[in-house]
Amino acid sequence: MNYLRLLHILRRQRQNLLLAVGVTMMLTACGIDRNIKKGEKHLSLGEYYDAATQFKTAYQRTSPKDRRQRGELSLKMAGCYERISSSQRAIAAYRNAIRYKLDNGETHKRLADNLMKEGSYAEAVKEYRIALDSMPNNQLIAQKMQTAPIAAGVKERGSKYIVKRMDVLNSRRQDYSPMLFGDKYEQLYFTSTRNEAKGDELSGITGAKAGDIFLSEKDDKGKWSTPKAIESALNTEADEGTPAFSVDGREMYITQCLTDPSYPRYAQIAVSNRSDAAWGKATKLEISRDTLSSFAHPAVSPDGNWLYFTSDMPGGKGGLDIWRVRLTGGTTGGVENLGEPINTPGDEEFPTFRPNGDLYFSSNGHGGLGGLDIFIAKVGYDRRYHLEHPGFPLNSQGDDFGMTFEGIHNRGFFSSNRGDGRGWDHIYSFELPEIIQTVKGWVYEMDGYELPAAQIFMVGDDGTNKKLAVKGDGSFEQEVQPGVNYIFLATCNGYLNHKEEIKVGTVENSKVHTLQFALAGINVPVLIDNIFYDFDKATLRPESEKALDALVNLLKENPNVTIELSAHTDYVGSADYNKRLSQRRADAVVAYLTTHGIVKERLTPVGYGKERPKKIRKKVTEKYSWLKENDVLTEEFIKKIDKEKQEIANQLNRRTEFTVLRTTYGMFDEKGNLKQQPRPKKKDSLDDDGMIIIDIP
Structure with missing residues (x-):
């Protein structure tokens, strides 16, 4: 082969190589654009996991020299990772955005939020300070910068709460929002995205299966069974979760996220009715005509009159707020925002109640140890909510939420993603040892069975005036306070009333006062x-x-x-x-x-x-x-x-x-008129003679 022939061949090879490089660069650019467009599409639908995957691929294909595009993609990835609670990845992405000079005050604020979730309090303070310099009038950032240095001390100080991870209930995916059910609290319903959930597709939101309602049951020895999906038409291929129950146990309220390939995923609250021990298909609960807001995390008040929930609907304090709507005859009416001090410009979510009326919820707007912290809202003598932070280990640097209580006792279950690098939520048990006195009562017909349709009216000389629900086995349980005298009145249609009185003293150990209410039937001997x-x-x-x-x-x-x-x-x-x-x-x-x-x-x-x-x-x-x-x-x-x-x-x-x-002896005069008109109930629930006045429907 002569020299000219070889030179010609080398020249052709170089031309081909340059052409190939050019084509590759064009194809790479097209591929990056395609990834970005797919990512934006997923993001518009709220599919954060899939969006993050596309943005990450585009980032890896982008040349390091294209610093602006890399910075923009880092911000998009960070936002997606934050949405799916993958705080470690979010931190790395926000730091990349800062490295590429595409940061602003919001970037540093969000980086600080995620550093808090990892327990990096000192670093978080630095980032909050930078954010506040850019946004000096932002009260939320100012508050967080003040509370972040305190978090380490709160965590070190701890509390009397005993917290344990419940491995028997947890899987390698999401397990959260437990809710106890049953007369003896022997059933635990919760949300899970484990492999046994319905459907074959993975959620574009989380990268796991869509959530279903699962059930674990406790045997006579106190051991919880391996959870199984409930046998019901309630679970579908869509997302179902965060169960809550009506006071009588006949209705289950859930959060439901239906799948729609064309529109964003808006959460709605649905209700399932119980028939023959099985839950029926859930139907949407109409709370508002607002079709562009999410409604989630239902909770029923102890008196059964209100449904509390989380929403981003207009009229709130910012972010997600806790609202409530009145329940009347299977319908709803009158939506109310709980306002301050509960709601903040941050997010307030996952409301739930102890039977004593204390409202528990999770927030990232009140400061705390990191992500969502659990707060307790108690109604004081001024009829206003007063907030308490239960400290560590009930709260952690991660997201802590979704409480459920074993009756009146300060023990039960909650969920947290603490210590999980992927941000998966898991179920934990908790208990706060305390000395309490309770009344345990049973209502039943004389010579007959329990009366779950009965109601108990509880009045104390400290101003207490409550209506208590009776469970399916005819029982009720209520905490009482030392030094208070109480009257309990049992009523039921078709039966005579019965009253019991107790005087509560001071004790060194927890005590249960047992009462029996045998009601006499009106229509039988x-x-x-x-x-x-x-x-x-x-x-x-x-x-x-x-x-x-x-x-x-x-x-x-x-x-x-x-x-x-x-x-x-x-x-x-x-x-x-x-x-x-x-x-x-x-x-x-x-x-x-x-x-x-x-x-x-x-x-x-x-x-x-x-x-x-x-x-x-x-x-x-x-x-x-x-x-x-x-x-x-x-x-x-x-x-x-x-x-x-x-x-x-x-x-x-x-x-x-x-x-x-x-049943009308002495009620009417000779003319057939009612002798004594009902008197209005006084503020202290006592009349002039010291008799108890109770409003009975």
Whole structure:
């Protein structure tokens, strides 16, 4: 091969190489533009994880010499990483933007926020100072610069809270917003994006699956089961999370983010109804006509009258605020912003309540240890909220939120992304050891079952006046304060009222005061248990006094009631003799009642002898399995059963009962007008005679 031939070949190769480089540069530029456009598209839809991926690819393809574009892409990545709580990546991206001279006051403020989330308090103070120099009138930055130096001391000082990570509940993805449920708080619902969640696609927002509601249950030994997705139409391929329950446990409120490839993801609150122990498909709850704002993180007030939630709707203090809307008959009406001191120019989210009315929420606008911190809002004597910061370790440098309480006790679960480099949230348990006194009560029908439809009115001489909800097992639980005298009144449609009083003293250890509310039905005969007479006589024995005194109290608590007081015998003996004996016994009970202050006009004694054998109610069959509901203990029925069972049946027939005849005694004058109009309730809930005044619907 001669020299000219070789030179020609080398010249052609150089031309080809230059052409290839030019084409590569053109293709790279086109690829970068394509990544940026995809990133912007994802960003407009709120798909921060996918947007960050595209911006990162564009950044890596951009020449280091193109400092402006690299700086702009760094800012975009930082914003996306911040949105998905990946604070370490956000810090690196913000620092890159500063290195490329594309920073401003907001850049340094956001860098400081993320440094706080990593516990780098000293560095955060420096960045806040730079941000404040650029934005001297920004009150939020000024506040954070003041509280950041304090954070290290708060963390070092700690608190009495005991916090443990619940590995049995957590996965390698997001697990958050736990909510206890059940009469014994034996069920824990929460949100998870673990692999078992529905759907196959990964969320463009988080890079994980869309969230579903999962359930773990506690056994008799206190051990929590491996969580499983609830078997319900509630979970879909969209995002469902942050469950909250109505007071009666029949409704579940959730946050729902539906998928739409063309529009941004706006969160909405949906409600699912419970039927046959299963949750139905959730339907949107109409809170406002605003279609461009998010509504999330539902929480029901202890009295069931208000739904609290998080929203960025107009009219707030800035960022995300906590609002509330009145719940009335399955609908909503009257949206209110909680205002100061709860809401700030920052973000306030994840409201929840302790049964005592304390409002817990998370905020990054009140200062704290880093990201979202948990705050407690308590209503003082001035009827205003006063805020408390529970300190470390309930709060951390990360995001801490989503509280749920085991009844009145200051223990339960919450969620936090502390110590997770990817920003995943996990579930933690918490407990604050404390000496408390509580009232544990049960409401049930006399000779029958629990009454979950009942209500409890609680009044104390310290000004307390509350309406308490009764759970499905007929129980309620309420914290009480030392040195206060309380009255608890149980009411239920179709039943007479019943009142209990307690005086709460000072104790060295936690104490539970137990109360029983056995309500007498208006429409059925009510057995007066433990009434004893001398054999074959109408003389009341001394051991009957406790039951008779209880009946006296019942009639005094229900002064407008008249009753028939009936006595019954077994079938042994003649009908005439049994009728006369039972009449004398009924007269003896009435005589006891009248000597203890009950007007005789309210009492009708009747001796039925053996004319009305007992009709068995379901509750009795639990004690005597050989009996069935609605069995009637006639002489014919008894003689067909075993001798031993015959004596039990005869004992059941030998009984004293009362039946409500009227509920309006003494209420009207001769002209049929109501004698005494209801008086307005006074501020201290007491009338001039020291009697308790309670508003009962």
